[in-house]
Amino acid sequence: MSLVVESVAKNFDRFAALNGVSLSVPKGSFLALLGPSGSGKTTLLRILGGLEFADVGRVQFDGEEWLPLPARERRAGFVFQQYALFRHMTVAKNIAFGLEVRSRAKRPPRAEINRRVQELLSLVQLDGLGKRYPSQLSGGQRQRVALARALAIEPRMLLLDEPFGALDAKVRKDLRVWLRKLHNAMGITTIFVTHDQEEALQVADLVAVMNQGRIEQIATPAELRSNPATPFVAEFLAESLPRAAAQPAPNVVNLR
Amino acid sequence: MFQPRNAIEDPRIVRIGAVAIAALFIALNLVLPLLVVFSEALSSGLHAALEALKDPDAWSAIRLTLLVAAIAVPANLIFGLAASWAITKFDFMGKSLLVTLIDIPFSVSPVVSGLIYVLMFGMQGWLGPWLRDHDIRIIFALPGIVLATIFVTFPFVARELIPLMSDQGRDEEEAAVSLGASGLSTFWRVTLPNIKWGLLYGVLLCNARAMGEFGAVSVVSGHIRGLTNTMPLHVEVLYNDYQYVGAFVVASLLALLALVTLLVKSFLEWRYADEIAAAHRH
Numbered sequence: 075m076s077l078v079v080e081s082v083a084k085n086f087d088r089f090a091a092l093n094g095v096s097l098s099v100p101k102g103s104f105l106a107l108l109g110p111s112g113s114g115k116t117t118l119l120r121i122l123g124g125l126e127f128a129d130v131g132r133v134q135f136d137g138e139e140w141l142p143l144p145a146r147e148r149r150a151g152f153v154f155q156q157y158a159l160f161r162h163m164t165v166a167k168n169i170a171f172g173l174e175v176r177s178r179a180k181r182p183p184r185a186e187i188n189r190r191v192q193e194l195l196s197l198v199q200l201d202g203l204g205k206r207y208p209s210q211l212s213g214g215q216r217q218r219v220a221l222a223r224a225l226a227i228e229p230r231m232l233l234l235d236e237p238f239g240a241l242d243a244k245v246r247k248d249l250r251v252w253l254r255k256l257h258n259a260m261g262i263t264t265i266f267v268t269h270d271q272e273e274a275l276q277v278a279d280l281v282a283v284m285n286q287g288r289i290e291q292i293a294t295p296a297e298l299r300s301n302p303a304t305p306f307v308a309e310f311l312a313e314s315l316p317r318a319a320a321q322p323a324p325n326v327v328n329l330r
Numbered sequence: 331m332f333q334p335r336n337a338i339e340d341p342r343i344v345r346i347g348a349v350a351i352a353a354l355f356i357a358l359n360l361v362l363p364l365l366v367v368f369s370e371a372l373s374s375g376l377h378a379a380l381e382a383l384k385d386p387d388a389w390s391a392i393r394l395t396l397l398v399a400a401i402a403v404p405a406n407l408i409f410g411l412a413a414s415w416a417i418t419k420f421d422f423m424g425k426s427l428l429v430t431l432i433d434i435p436f437s438v439s440p441v442v443s444g445l446i447y448v449l450m451f452g453m454q455g456w457l458g459p460w461l462r463d464h465d466i467r468i469i470f471a472l473p474g475i476v477l478a479t480i481f482v483t484f485p486f487v488a489r490e491l492i493p494l495m496s497d498q499g500r501d502e503e504e505a506a507v508s509l510g511a512s513g514l515s516t517f518w519r520v521t522l523p524n525i526k527w528g529l530l531y532g533v534l535l536c537n538a539r540a541m542g543e544f545g546a547v548s549v550v551s552g553h554i555r556g557l558t559n560t561m562p563l564h565v566e567v568l569y570n571d572y573q574y575v576g577a578f579v580v581a582s583l584l585a586l587l588a589l590v591t592l593l594v595k596s597f598l599e600w601r602y603a604d605e606i607a608a609a610h611r612h
Contacts, residue, residue, distance in 0.1 A: 125504050145507045152508040158501035162523045162605075172509035175519065220505075227509055 076101030077231070077263060082131030083287075084117055091117040093287035094131070099280055101136065102261045104254070106274035109284035110310070115267045116235055118284075122265065123152045123233045135231065135263075148231075151224030151262075155236040157216045159208040165219050166191050166204035172227035194222040197256075214245040221253075225260075232257075232264040238273070250277050271311055275299070283307045367585055371578035382576040383583075390556045391564035391580065397472070398547075398560060399540040402479040406536050410487025411529065415521065417488075418495035419503060429492070435484045443481045444549025447474055470552030475560065478546035483536045490532030491525055498524055527606050531595060538591045542584060 077099050084092040092114045099105050107115035120126035122133065124145025133140040140148070160168050169191045173182055182190070195201055198218035208216055217237055224232060237253075238246040254277050257264050268274050274281045275295040282292040283306070291303035302308035339345075371379050382388065413432060417425060435443060449455050451468040461468060468474045502524065506516040522529075544562040551558045559567060561584050568577035599606065 123508055125508065145504075146510045146512065148508075149510070150508060152505065154501050154505065156501060158505040160502055160505070160520055171506070171511070171519075175506070175509065175511040175515050223505075223509065 106278035151229030440545030487532035
């Protein structure tokens with residue numbers, strides 16, 4: 075087991091955002107944190123990224139104590155719902171940022187940085203847009219820049235906070251499929267926060283259903299569908315059933 | 331007969347009326363007084379005006395004003411930047427109190443703020459005897475004038491930056507840190523470039539006010555000619571001495587400094603319109 079979270083809890087003032095969360099997932103897996111707003115999924119993600127601090131609990135990643143590491147030393151690529159691109163920098167500069175802020179000793183040479191930026195631009199299918207500013211891109215393009223920027227630092231884990239939440243349905247679906255393919259190709263441990271059941275079940279290897287700062291169940295999408303552990307899980311997943319049913323099962327002929 | 335062209339358009343009479351009222355008000359209250367200042371300065375001819383400028387006391391007032399602004403503006407630049415950074419990017423106890431305190435100079439009369447310094451540093455003030463024993467002069471000297479000016483121009487930079495920075499949020503800083511940037515590097519590469527225009531406006535406004543402040547400076551300056559008189563104080567001294575040409579020449583100079591400040595601001599807004607818009611949009 076590569077990522078192990080043990081009894082992590084976090085309070086904001088008197089409101090308990092996380093109520094002792096434990097989970098463990100193998101290295102390289104794609105985990106979705108699924109739950110309604112206020113369930114603590116984003117808080118857990120931000121704690122893993124070092125942007126928020128747990129009151130109690132511990133996290134181990136790859137055999138290393140994770141929480142004592144400051145955010146800047148974790149190499150956890152974080153992708154925000156609102157992209158959080160550096161608005162005064164070009165796309166290329168955004169992607170190069172993580173490499174350029176390294177200390178002189180660890181910074182790759184100029185030519186190497188440029189080469190990596192070009193490579194990442196074509197990976198996220200934005201060849202030729204390096205000189206644009208974020209405000210000149212569409213939402214889907216911006217989110218792919220944000221992903222390229224996070225990948226530039228060769229992250230040890232990839233943390234995505236409702237990355238497609240601000241995009242329209244069509245773009246969401248395309249990016250979801252693309253992200254899954256990217257994960258298959260790169261194998262980076264990925265944690266994905268969403269409140270969209272369909273999205274979580276389609277894209278992830280493992281889904282942790284969260285409610286009121288606790289994990290109700292963590293299982294594969296198939297297991298969750300067939301064996302919901304609690305009434306909450308059953309009810310929460312049922313809300314997506316009409317859409318899930320619309321997907322053709324292997325032995326069903328879809329008539330239009 | 332008229333056909334409204336958009337949903338919120340008002341009848342022509344209302345539009346013309348509103349524009350006329352605004353134009354008349356600006357002409358009467360802003361343009362006319364400024365013209366009077368310049369025409370009075372030149373009433374005895376350009377030669378007399380230039381002569382009045384050669385007066386050593388006038389020169390000393392100009393130098394003092396520029397010196398005070400050169401100290402007060404950078405001080406408030408640093409303070410304003412630090413305060414707005416702390417207020418918008420971090421959570422801490424007493425944050426709303428700090429926001430309220432920053433506004434004090436806007437609500438307190440400048441004369442009162444001058445008096446505060448006299449009560450603290452004056453001969454009869456709390457620190458008066460100690461300062462006298464150590465031969466440090468604050469009141470009726472440059473330090474007092476600088477302190478009073480800093481107090482009065484305190485909020486300009488912070489007031490300009492706080493709304494801008496809270497609008498921009500913390501996401502970009504968080505992204506920078508997660509990409510491995512240190513706190514300092516995040517500030518230089520991400521925070522500062524995002525606010526540079528707001529910061530510039532704040533500094534220009536702060537500078538205009540620093541050079542023009544009368545009330546607070548008047549209380550702490552002591553009006554020593556050629557020594558502690560700033561330009562606004564010198565204008566009053568000359569006017570009370572019936573030296574109208576001199577008074578209006580110095581006043582014109584002061585007005586010109588303010589106009590240049592506004593021109594620089596407008597020019598920068600025009601020149602960098604795209605970049606400024608990009609900093610607000612996302």
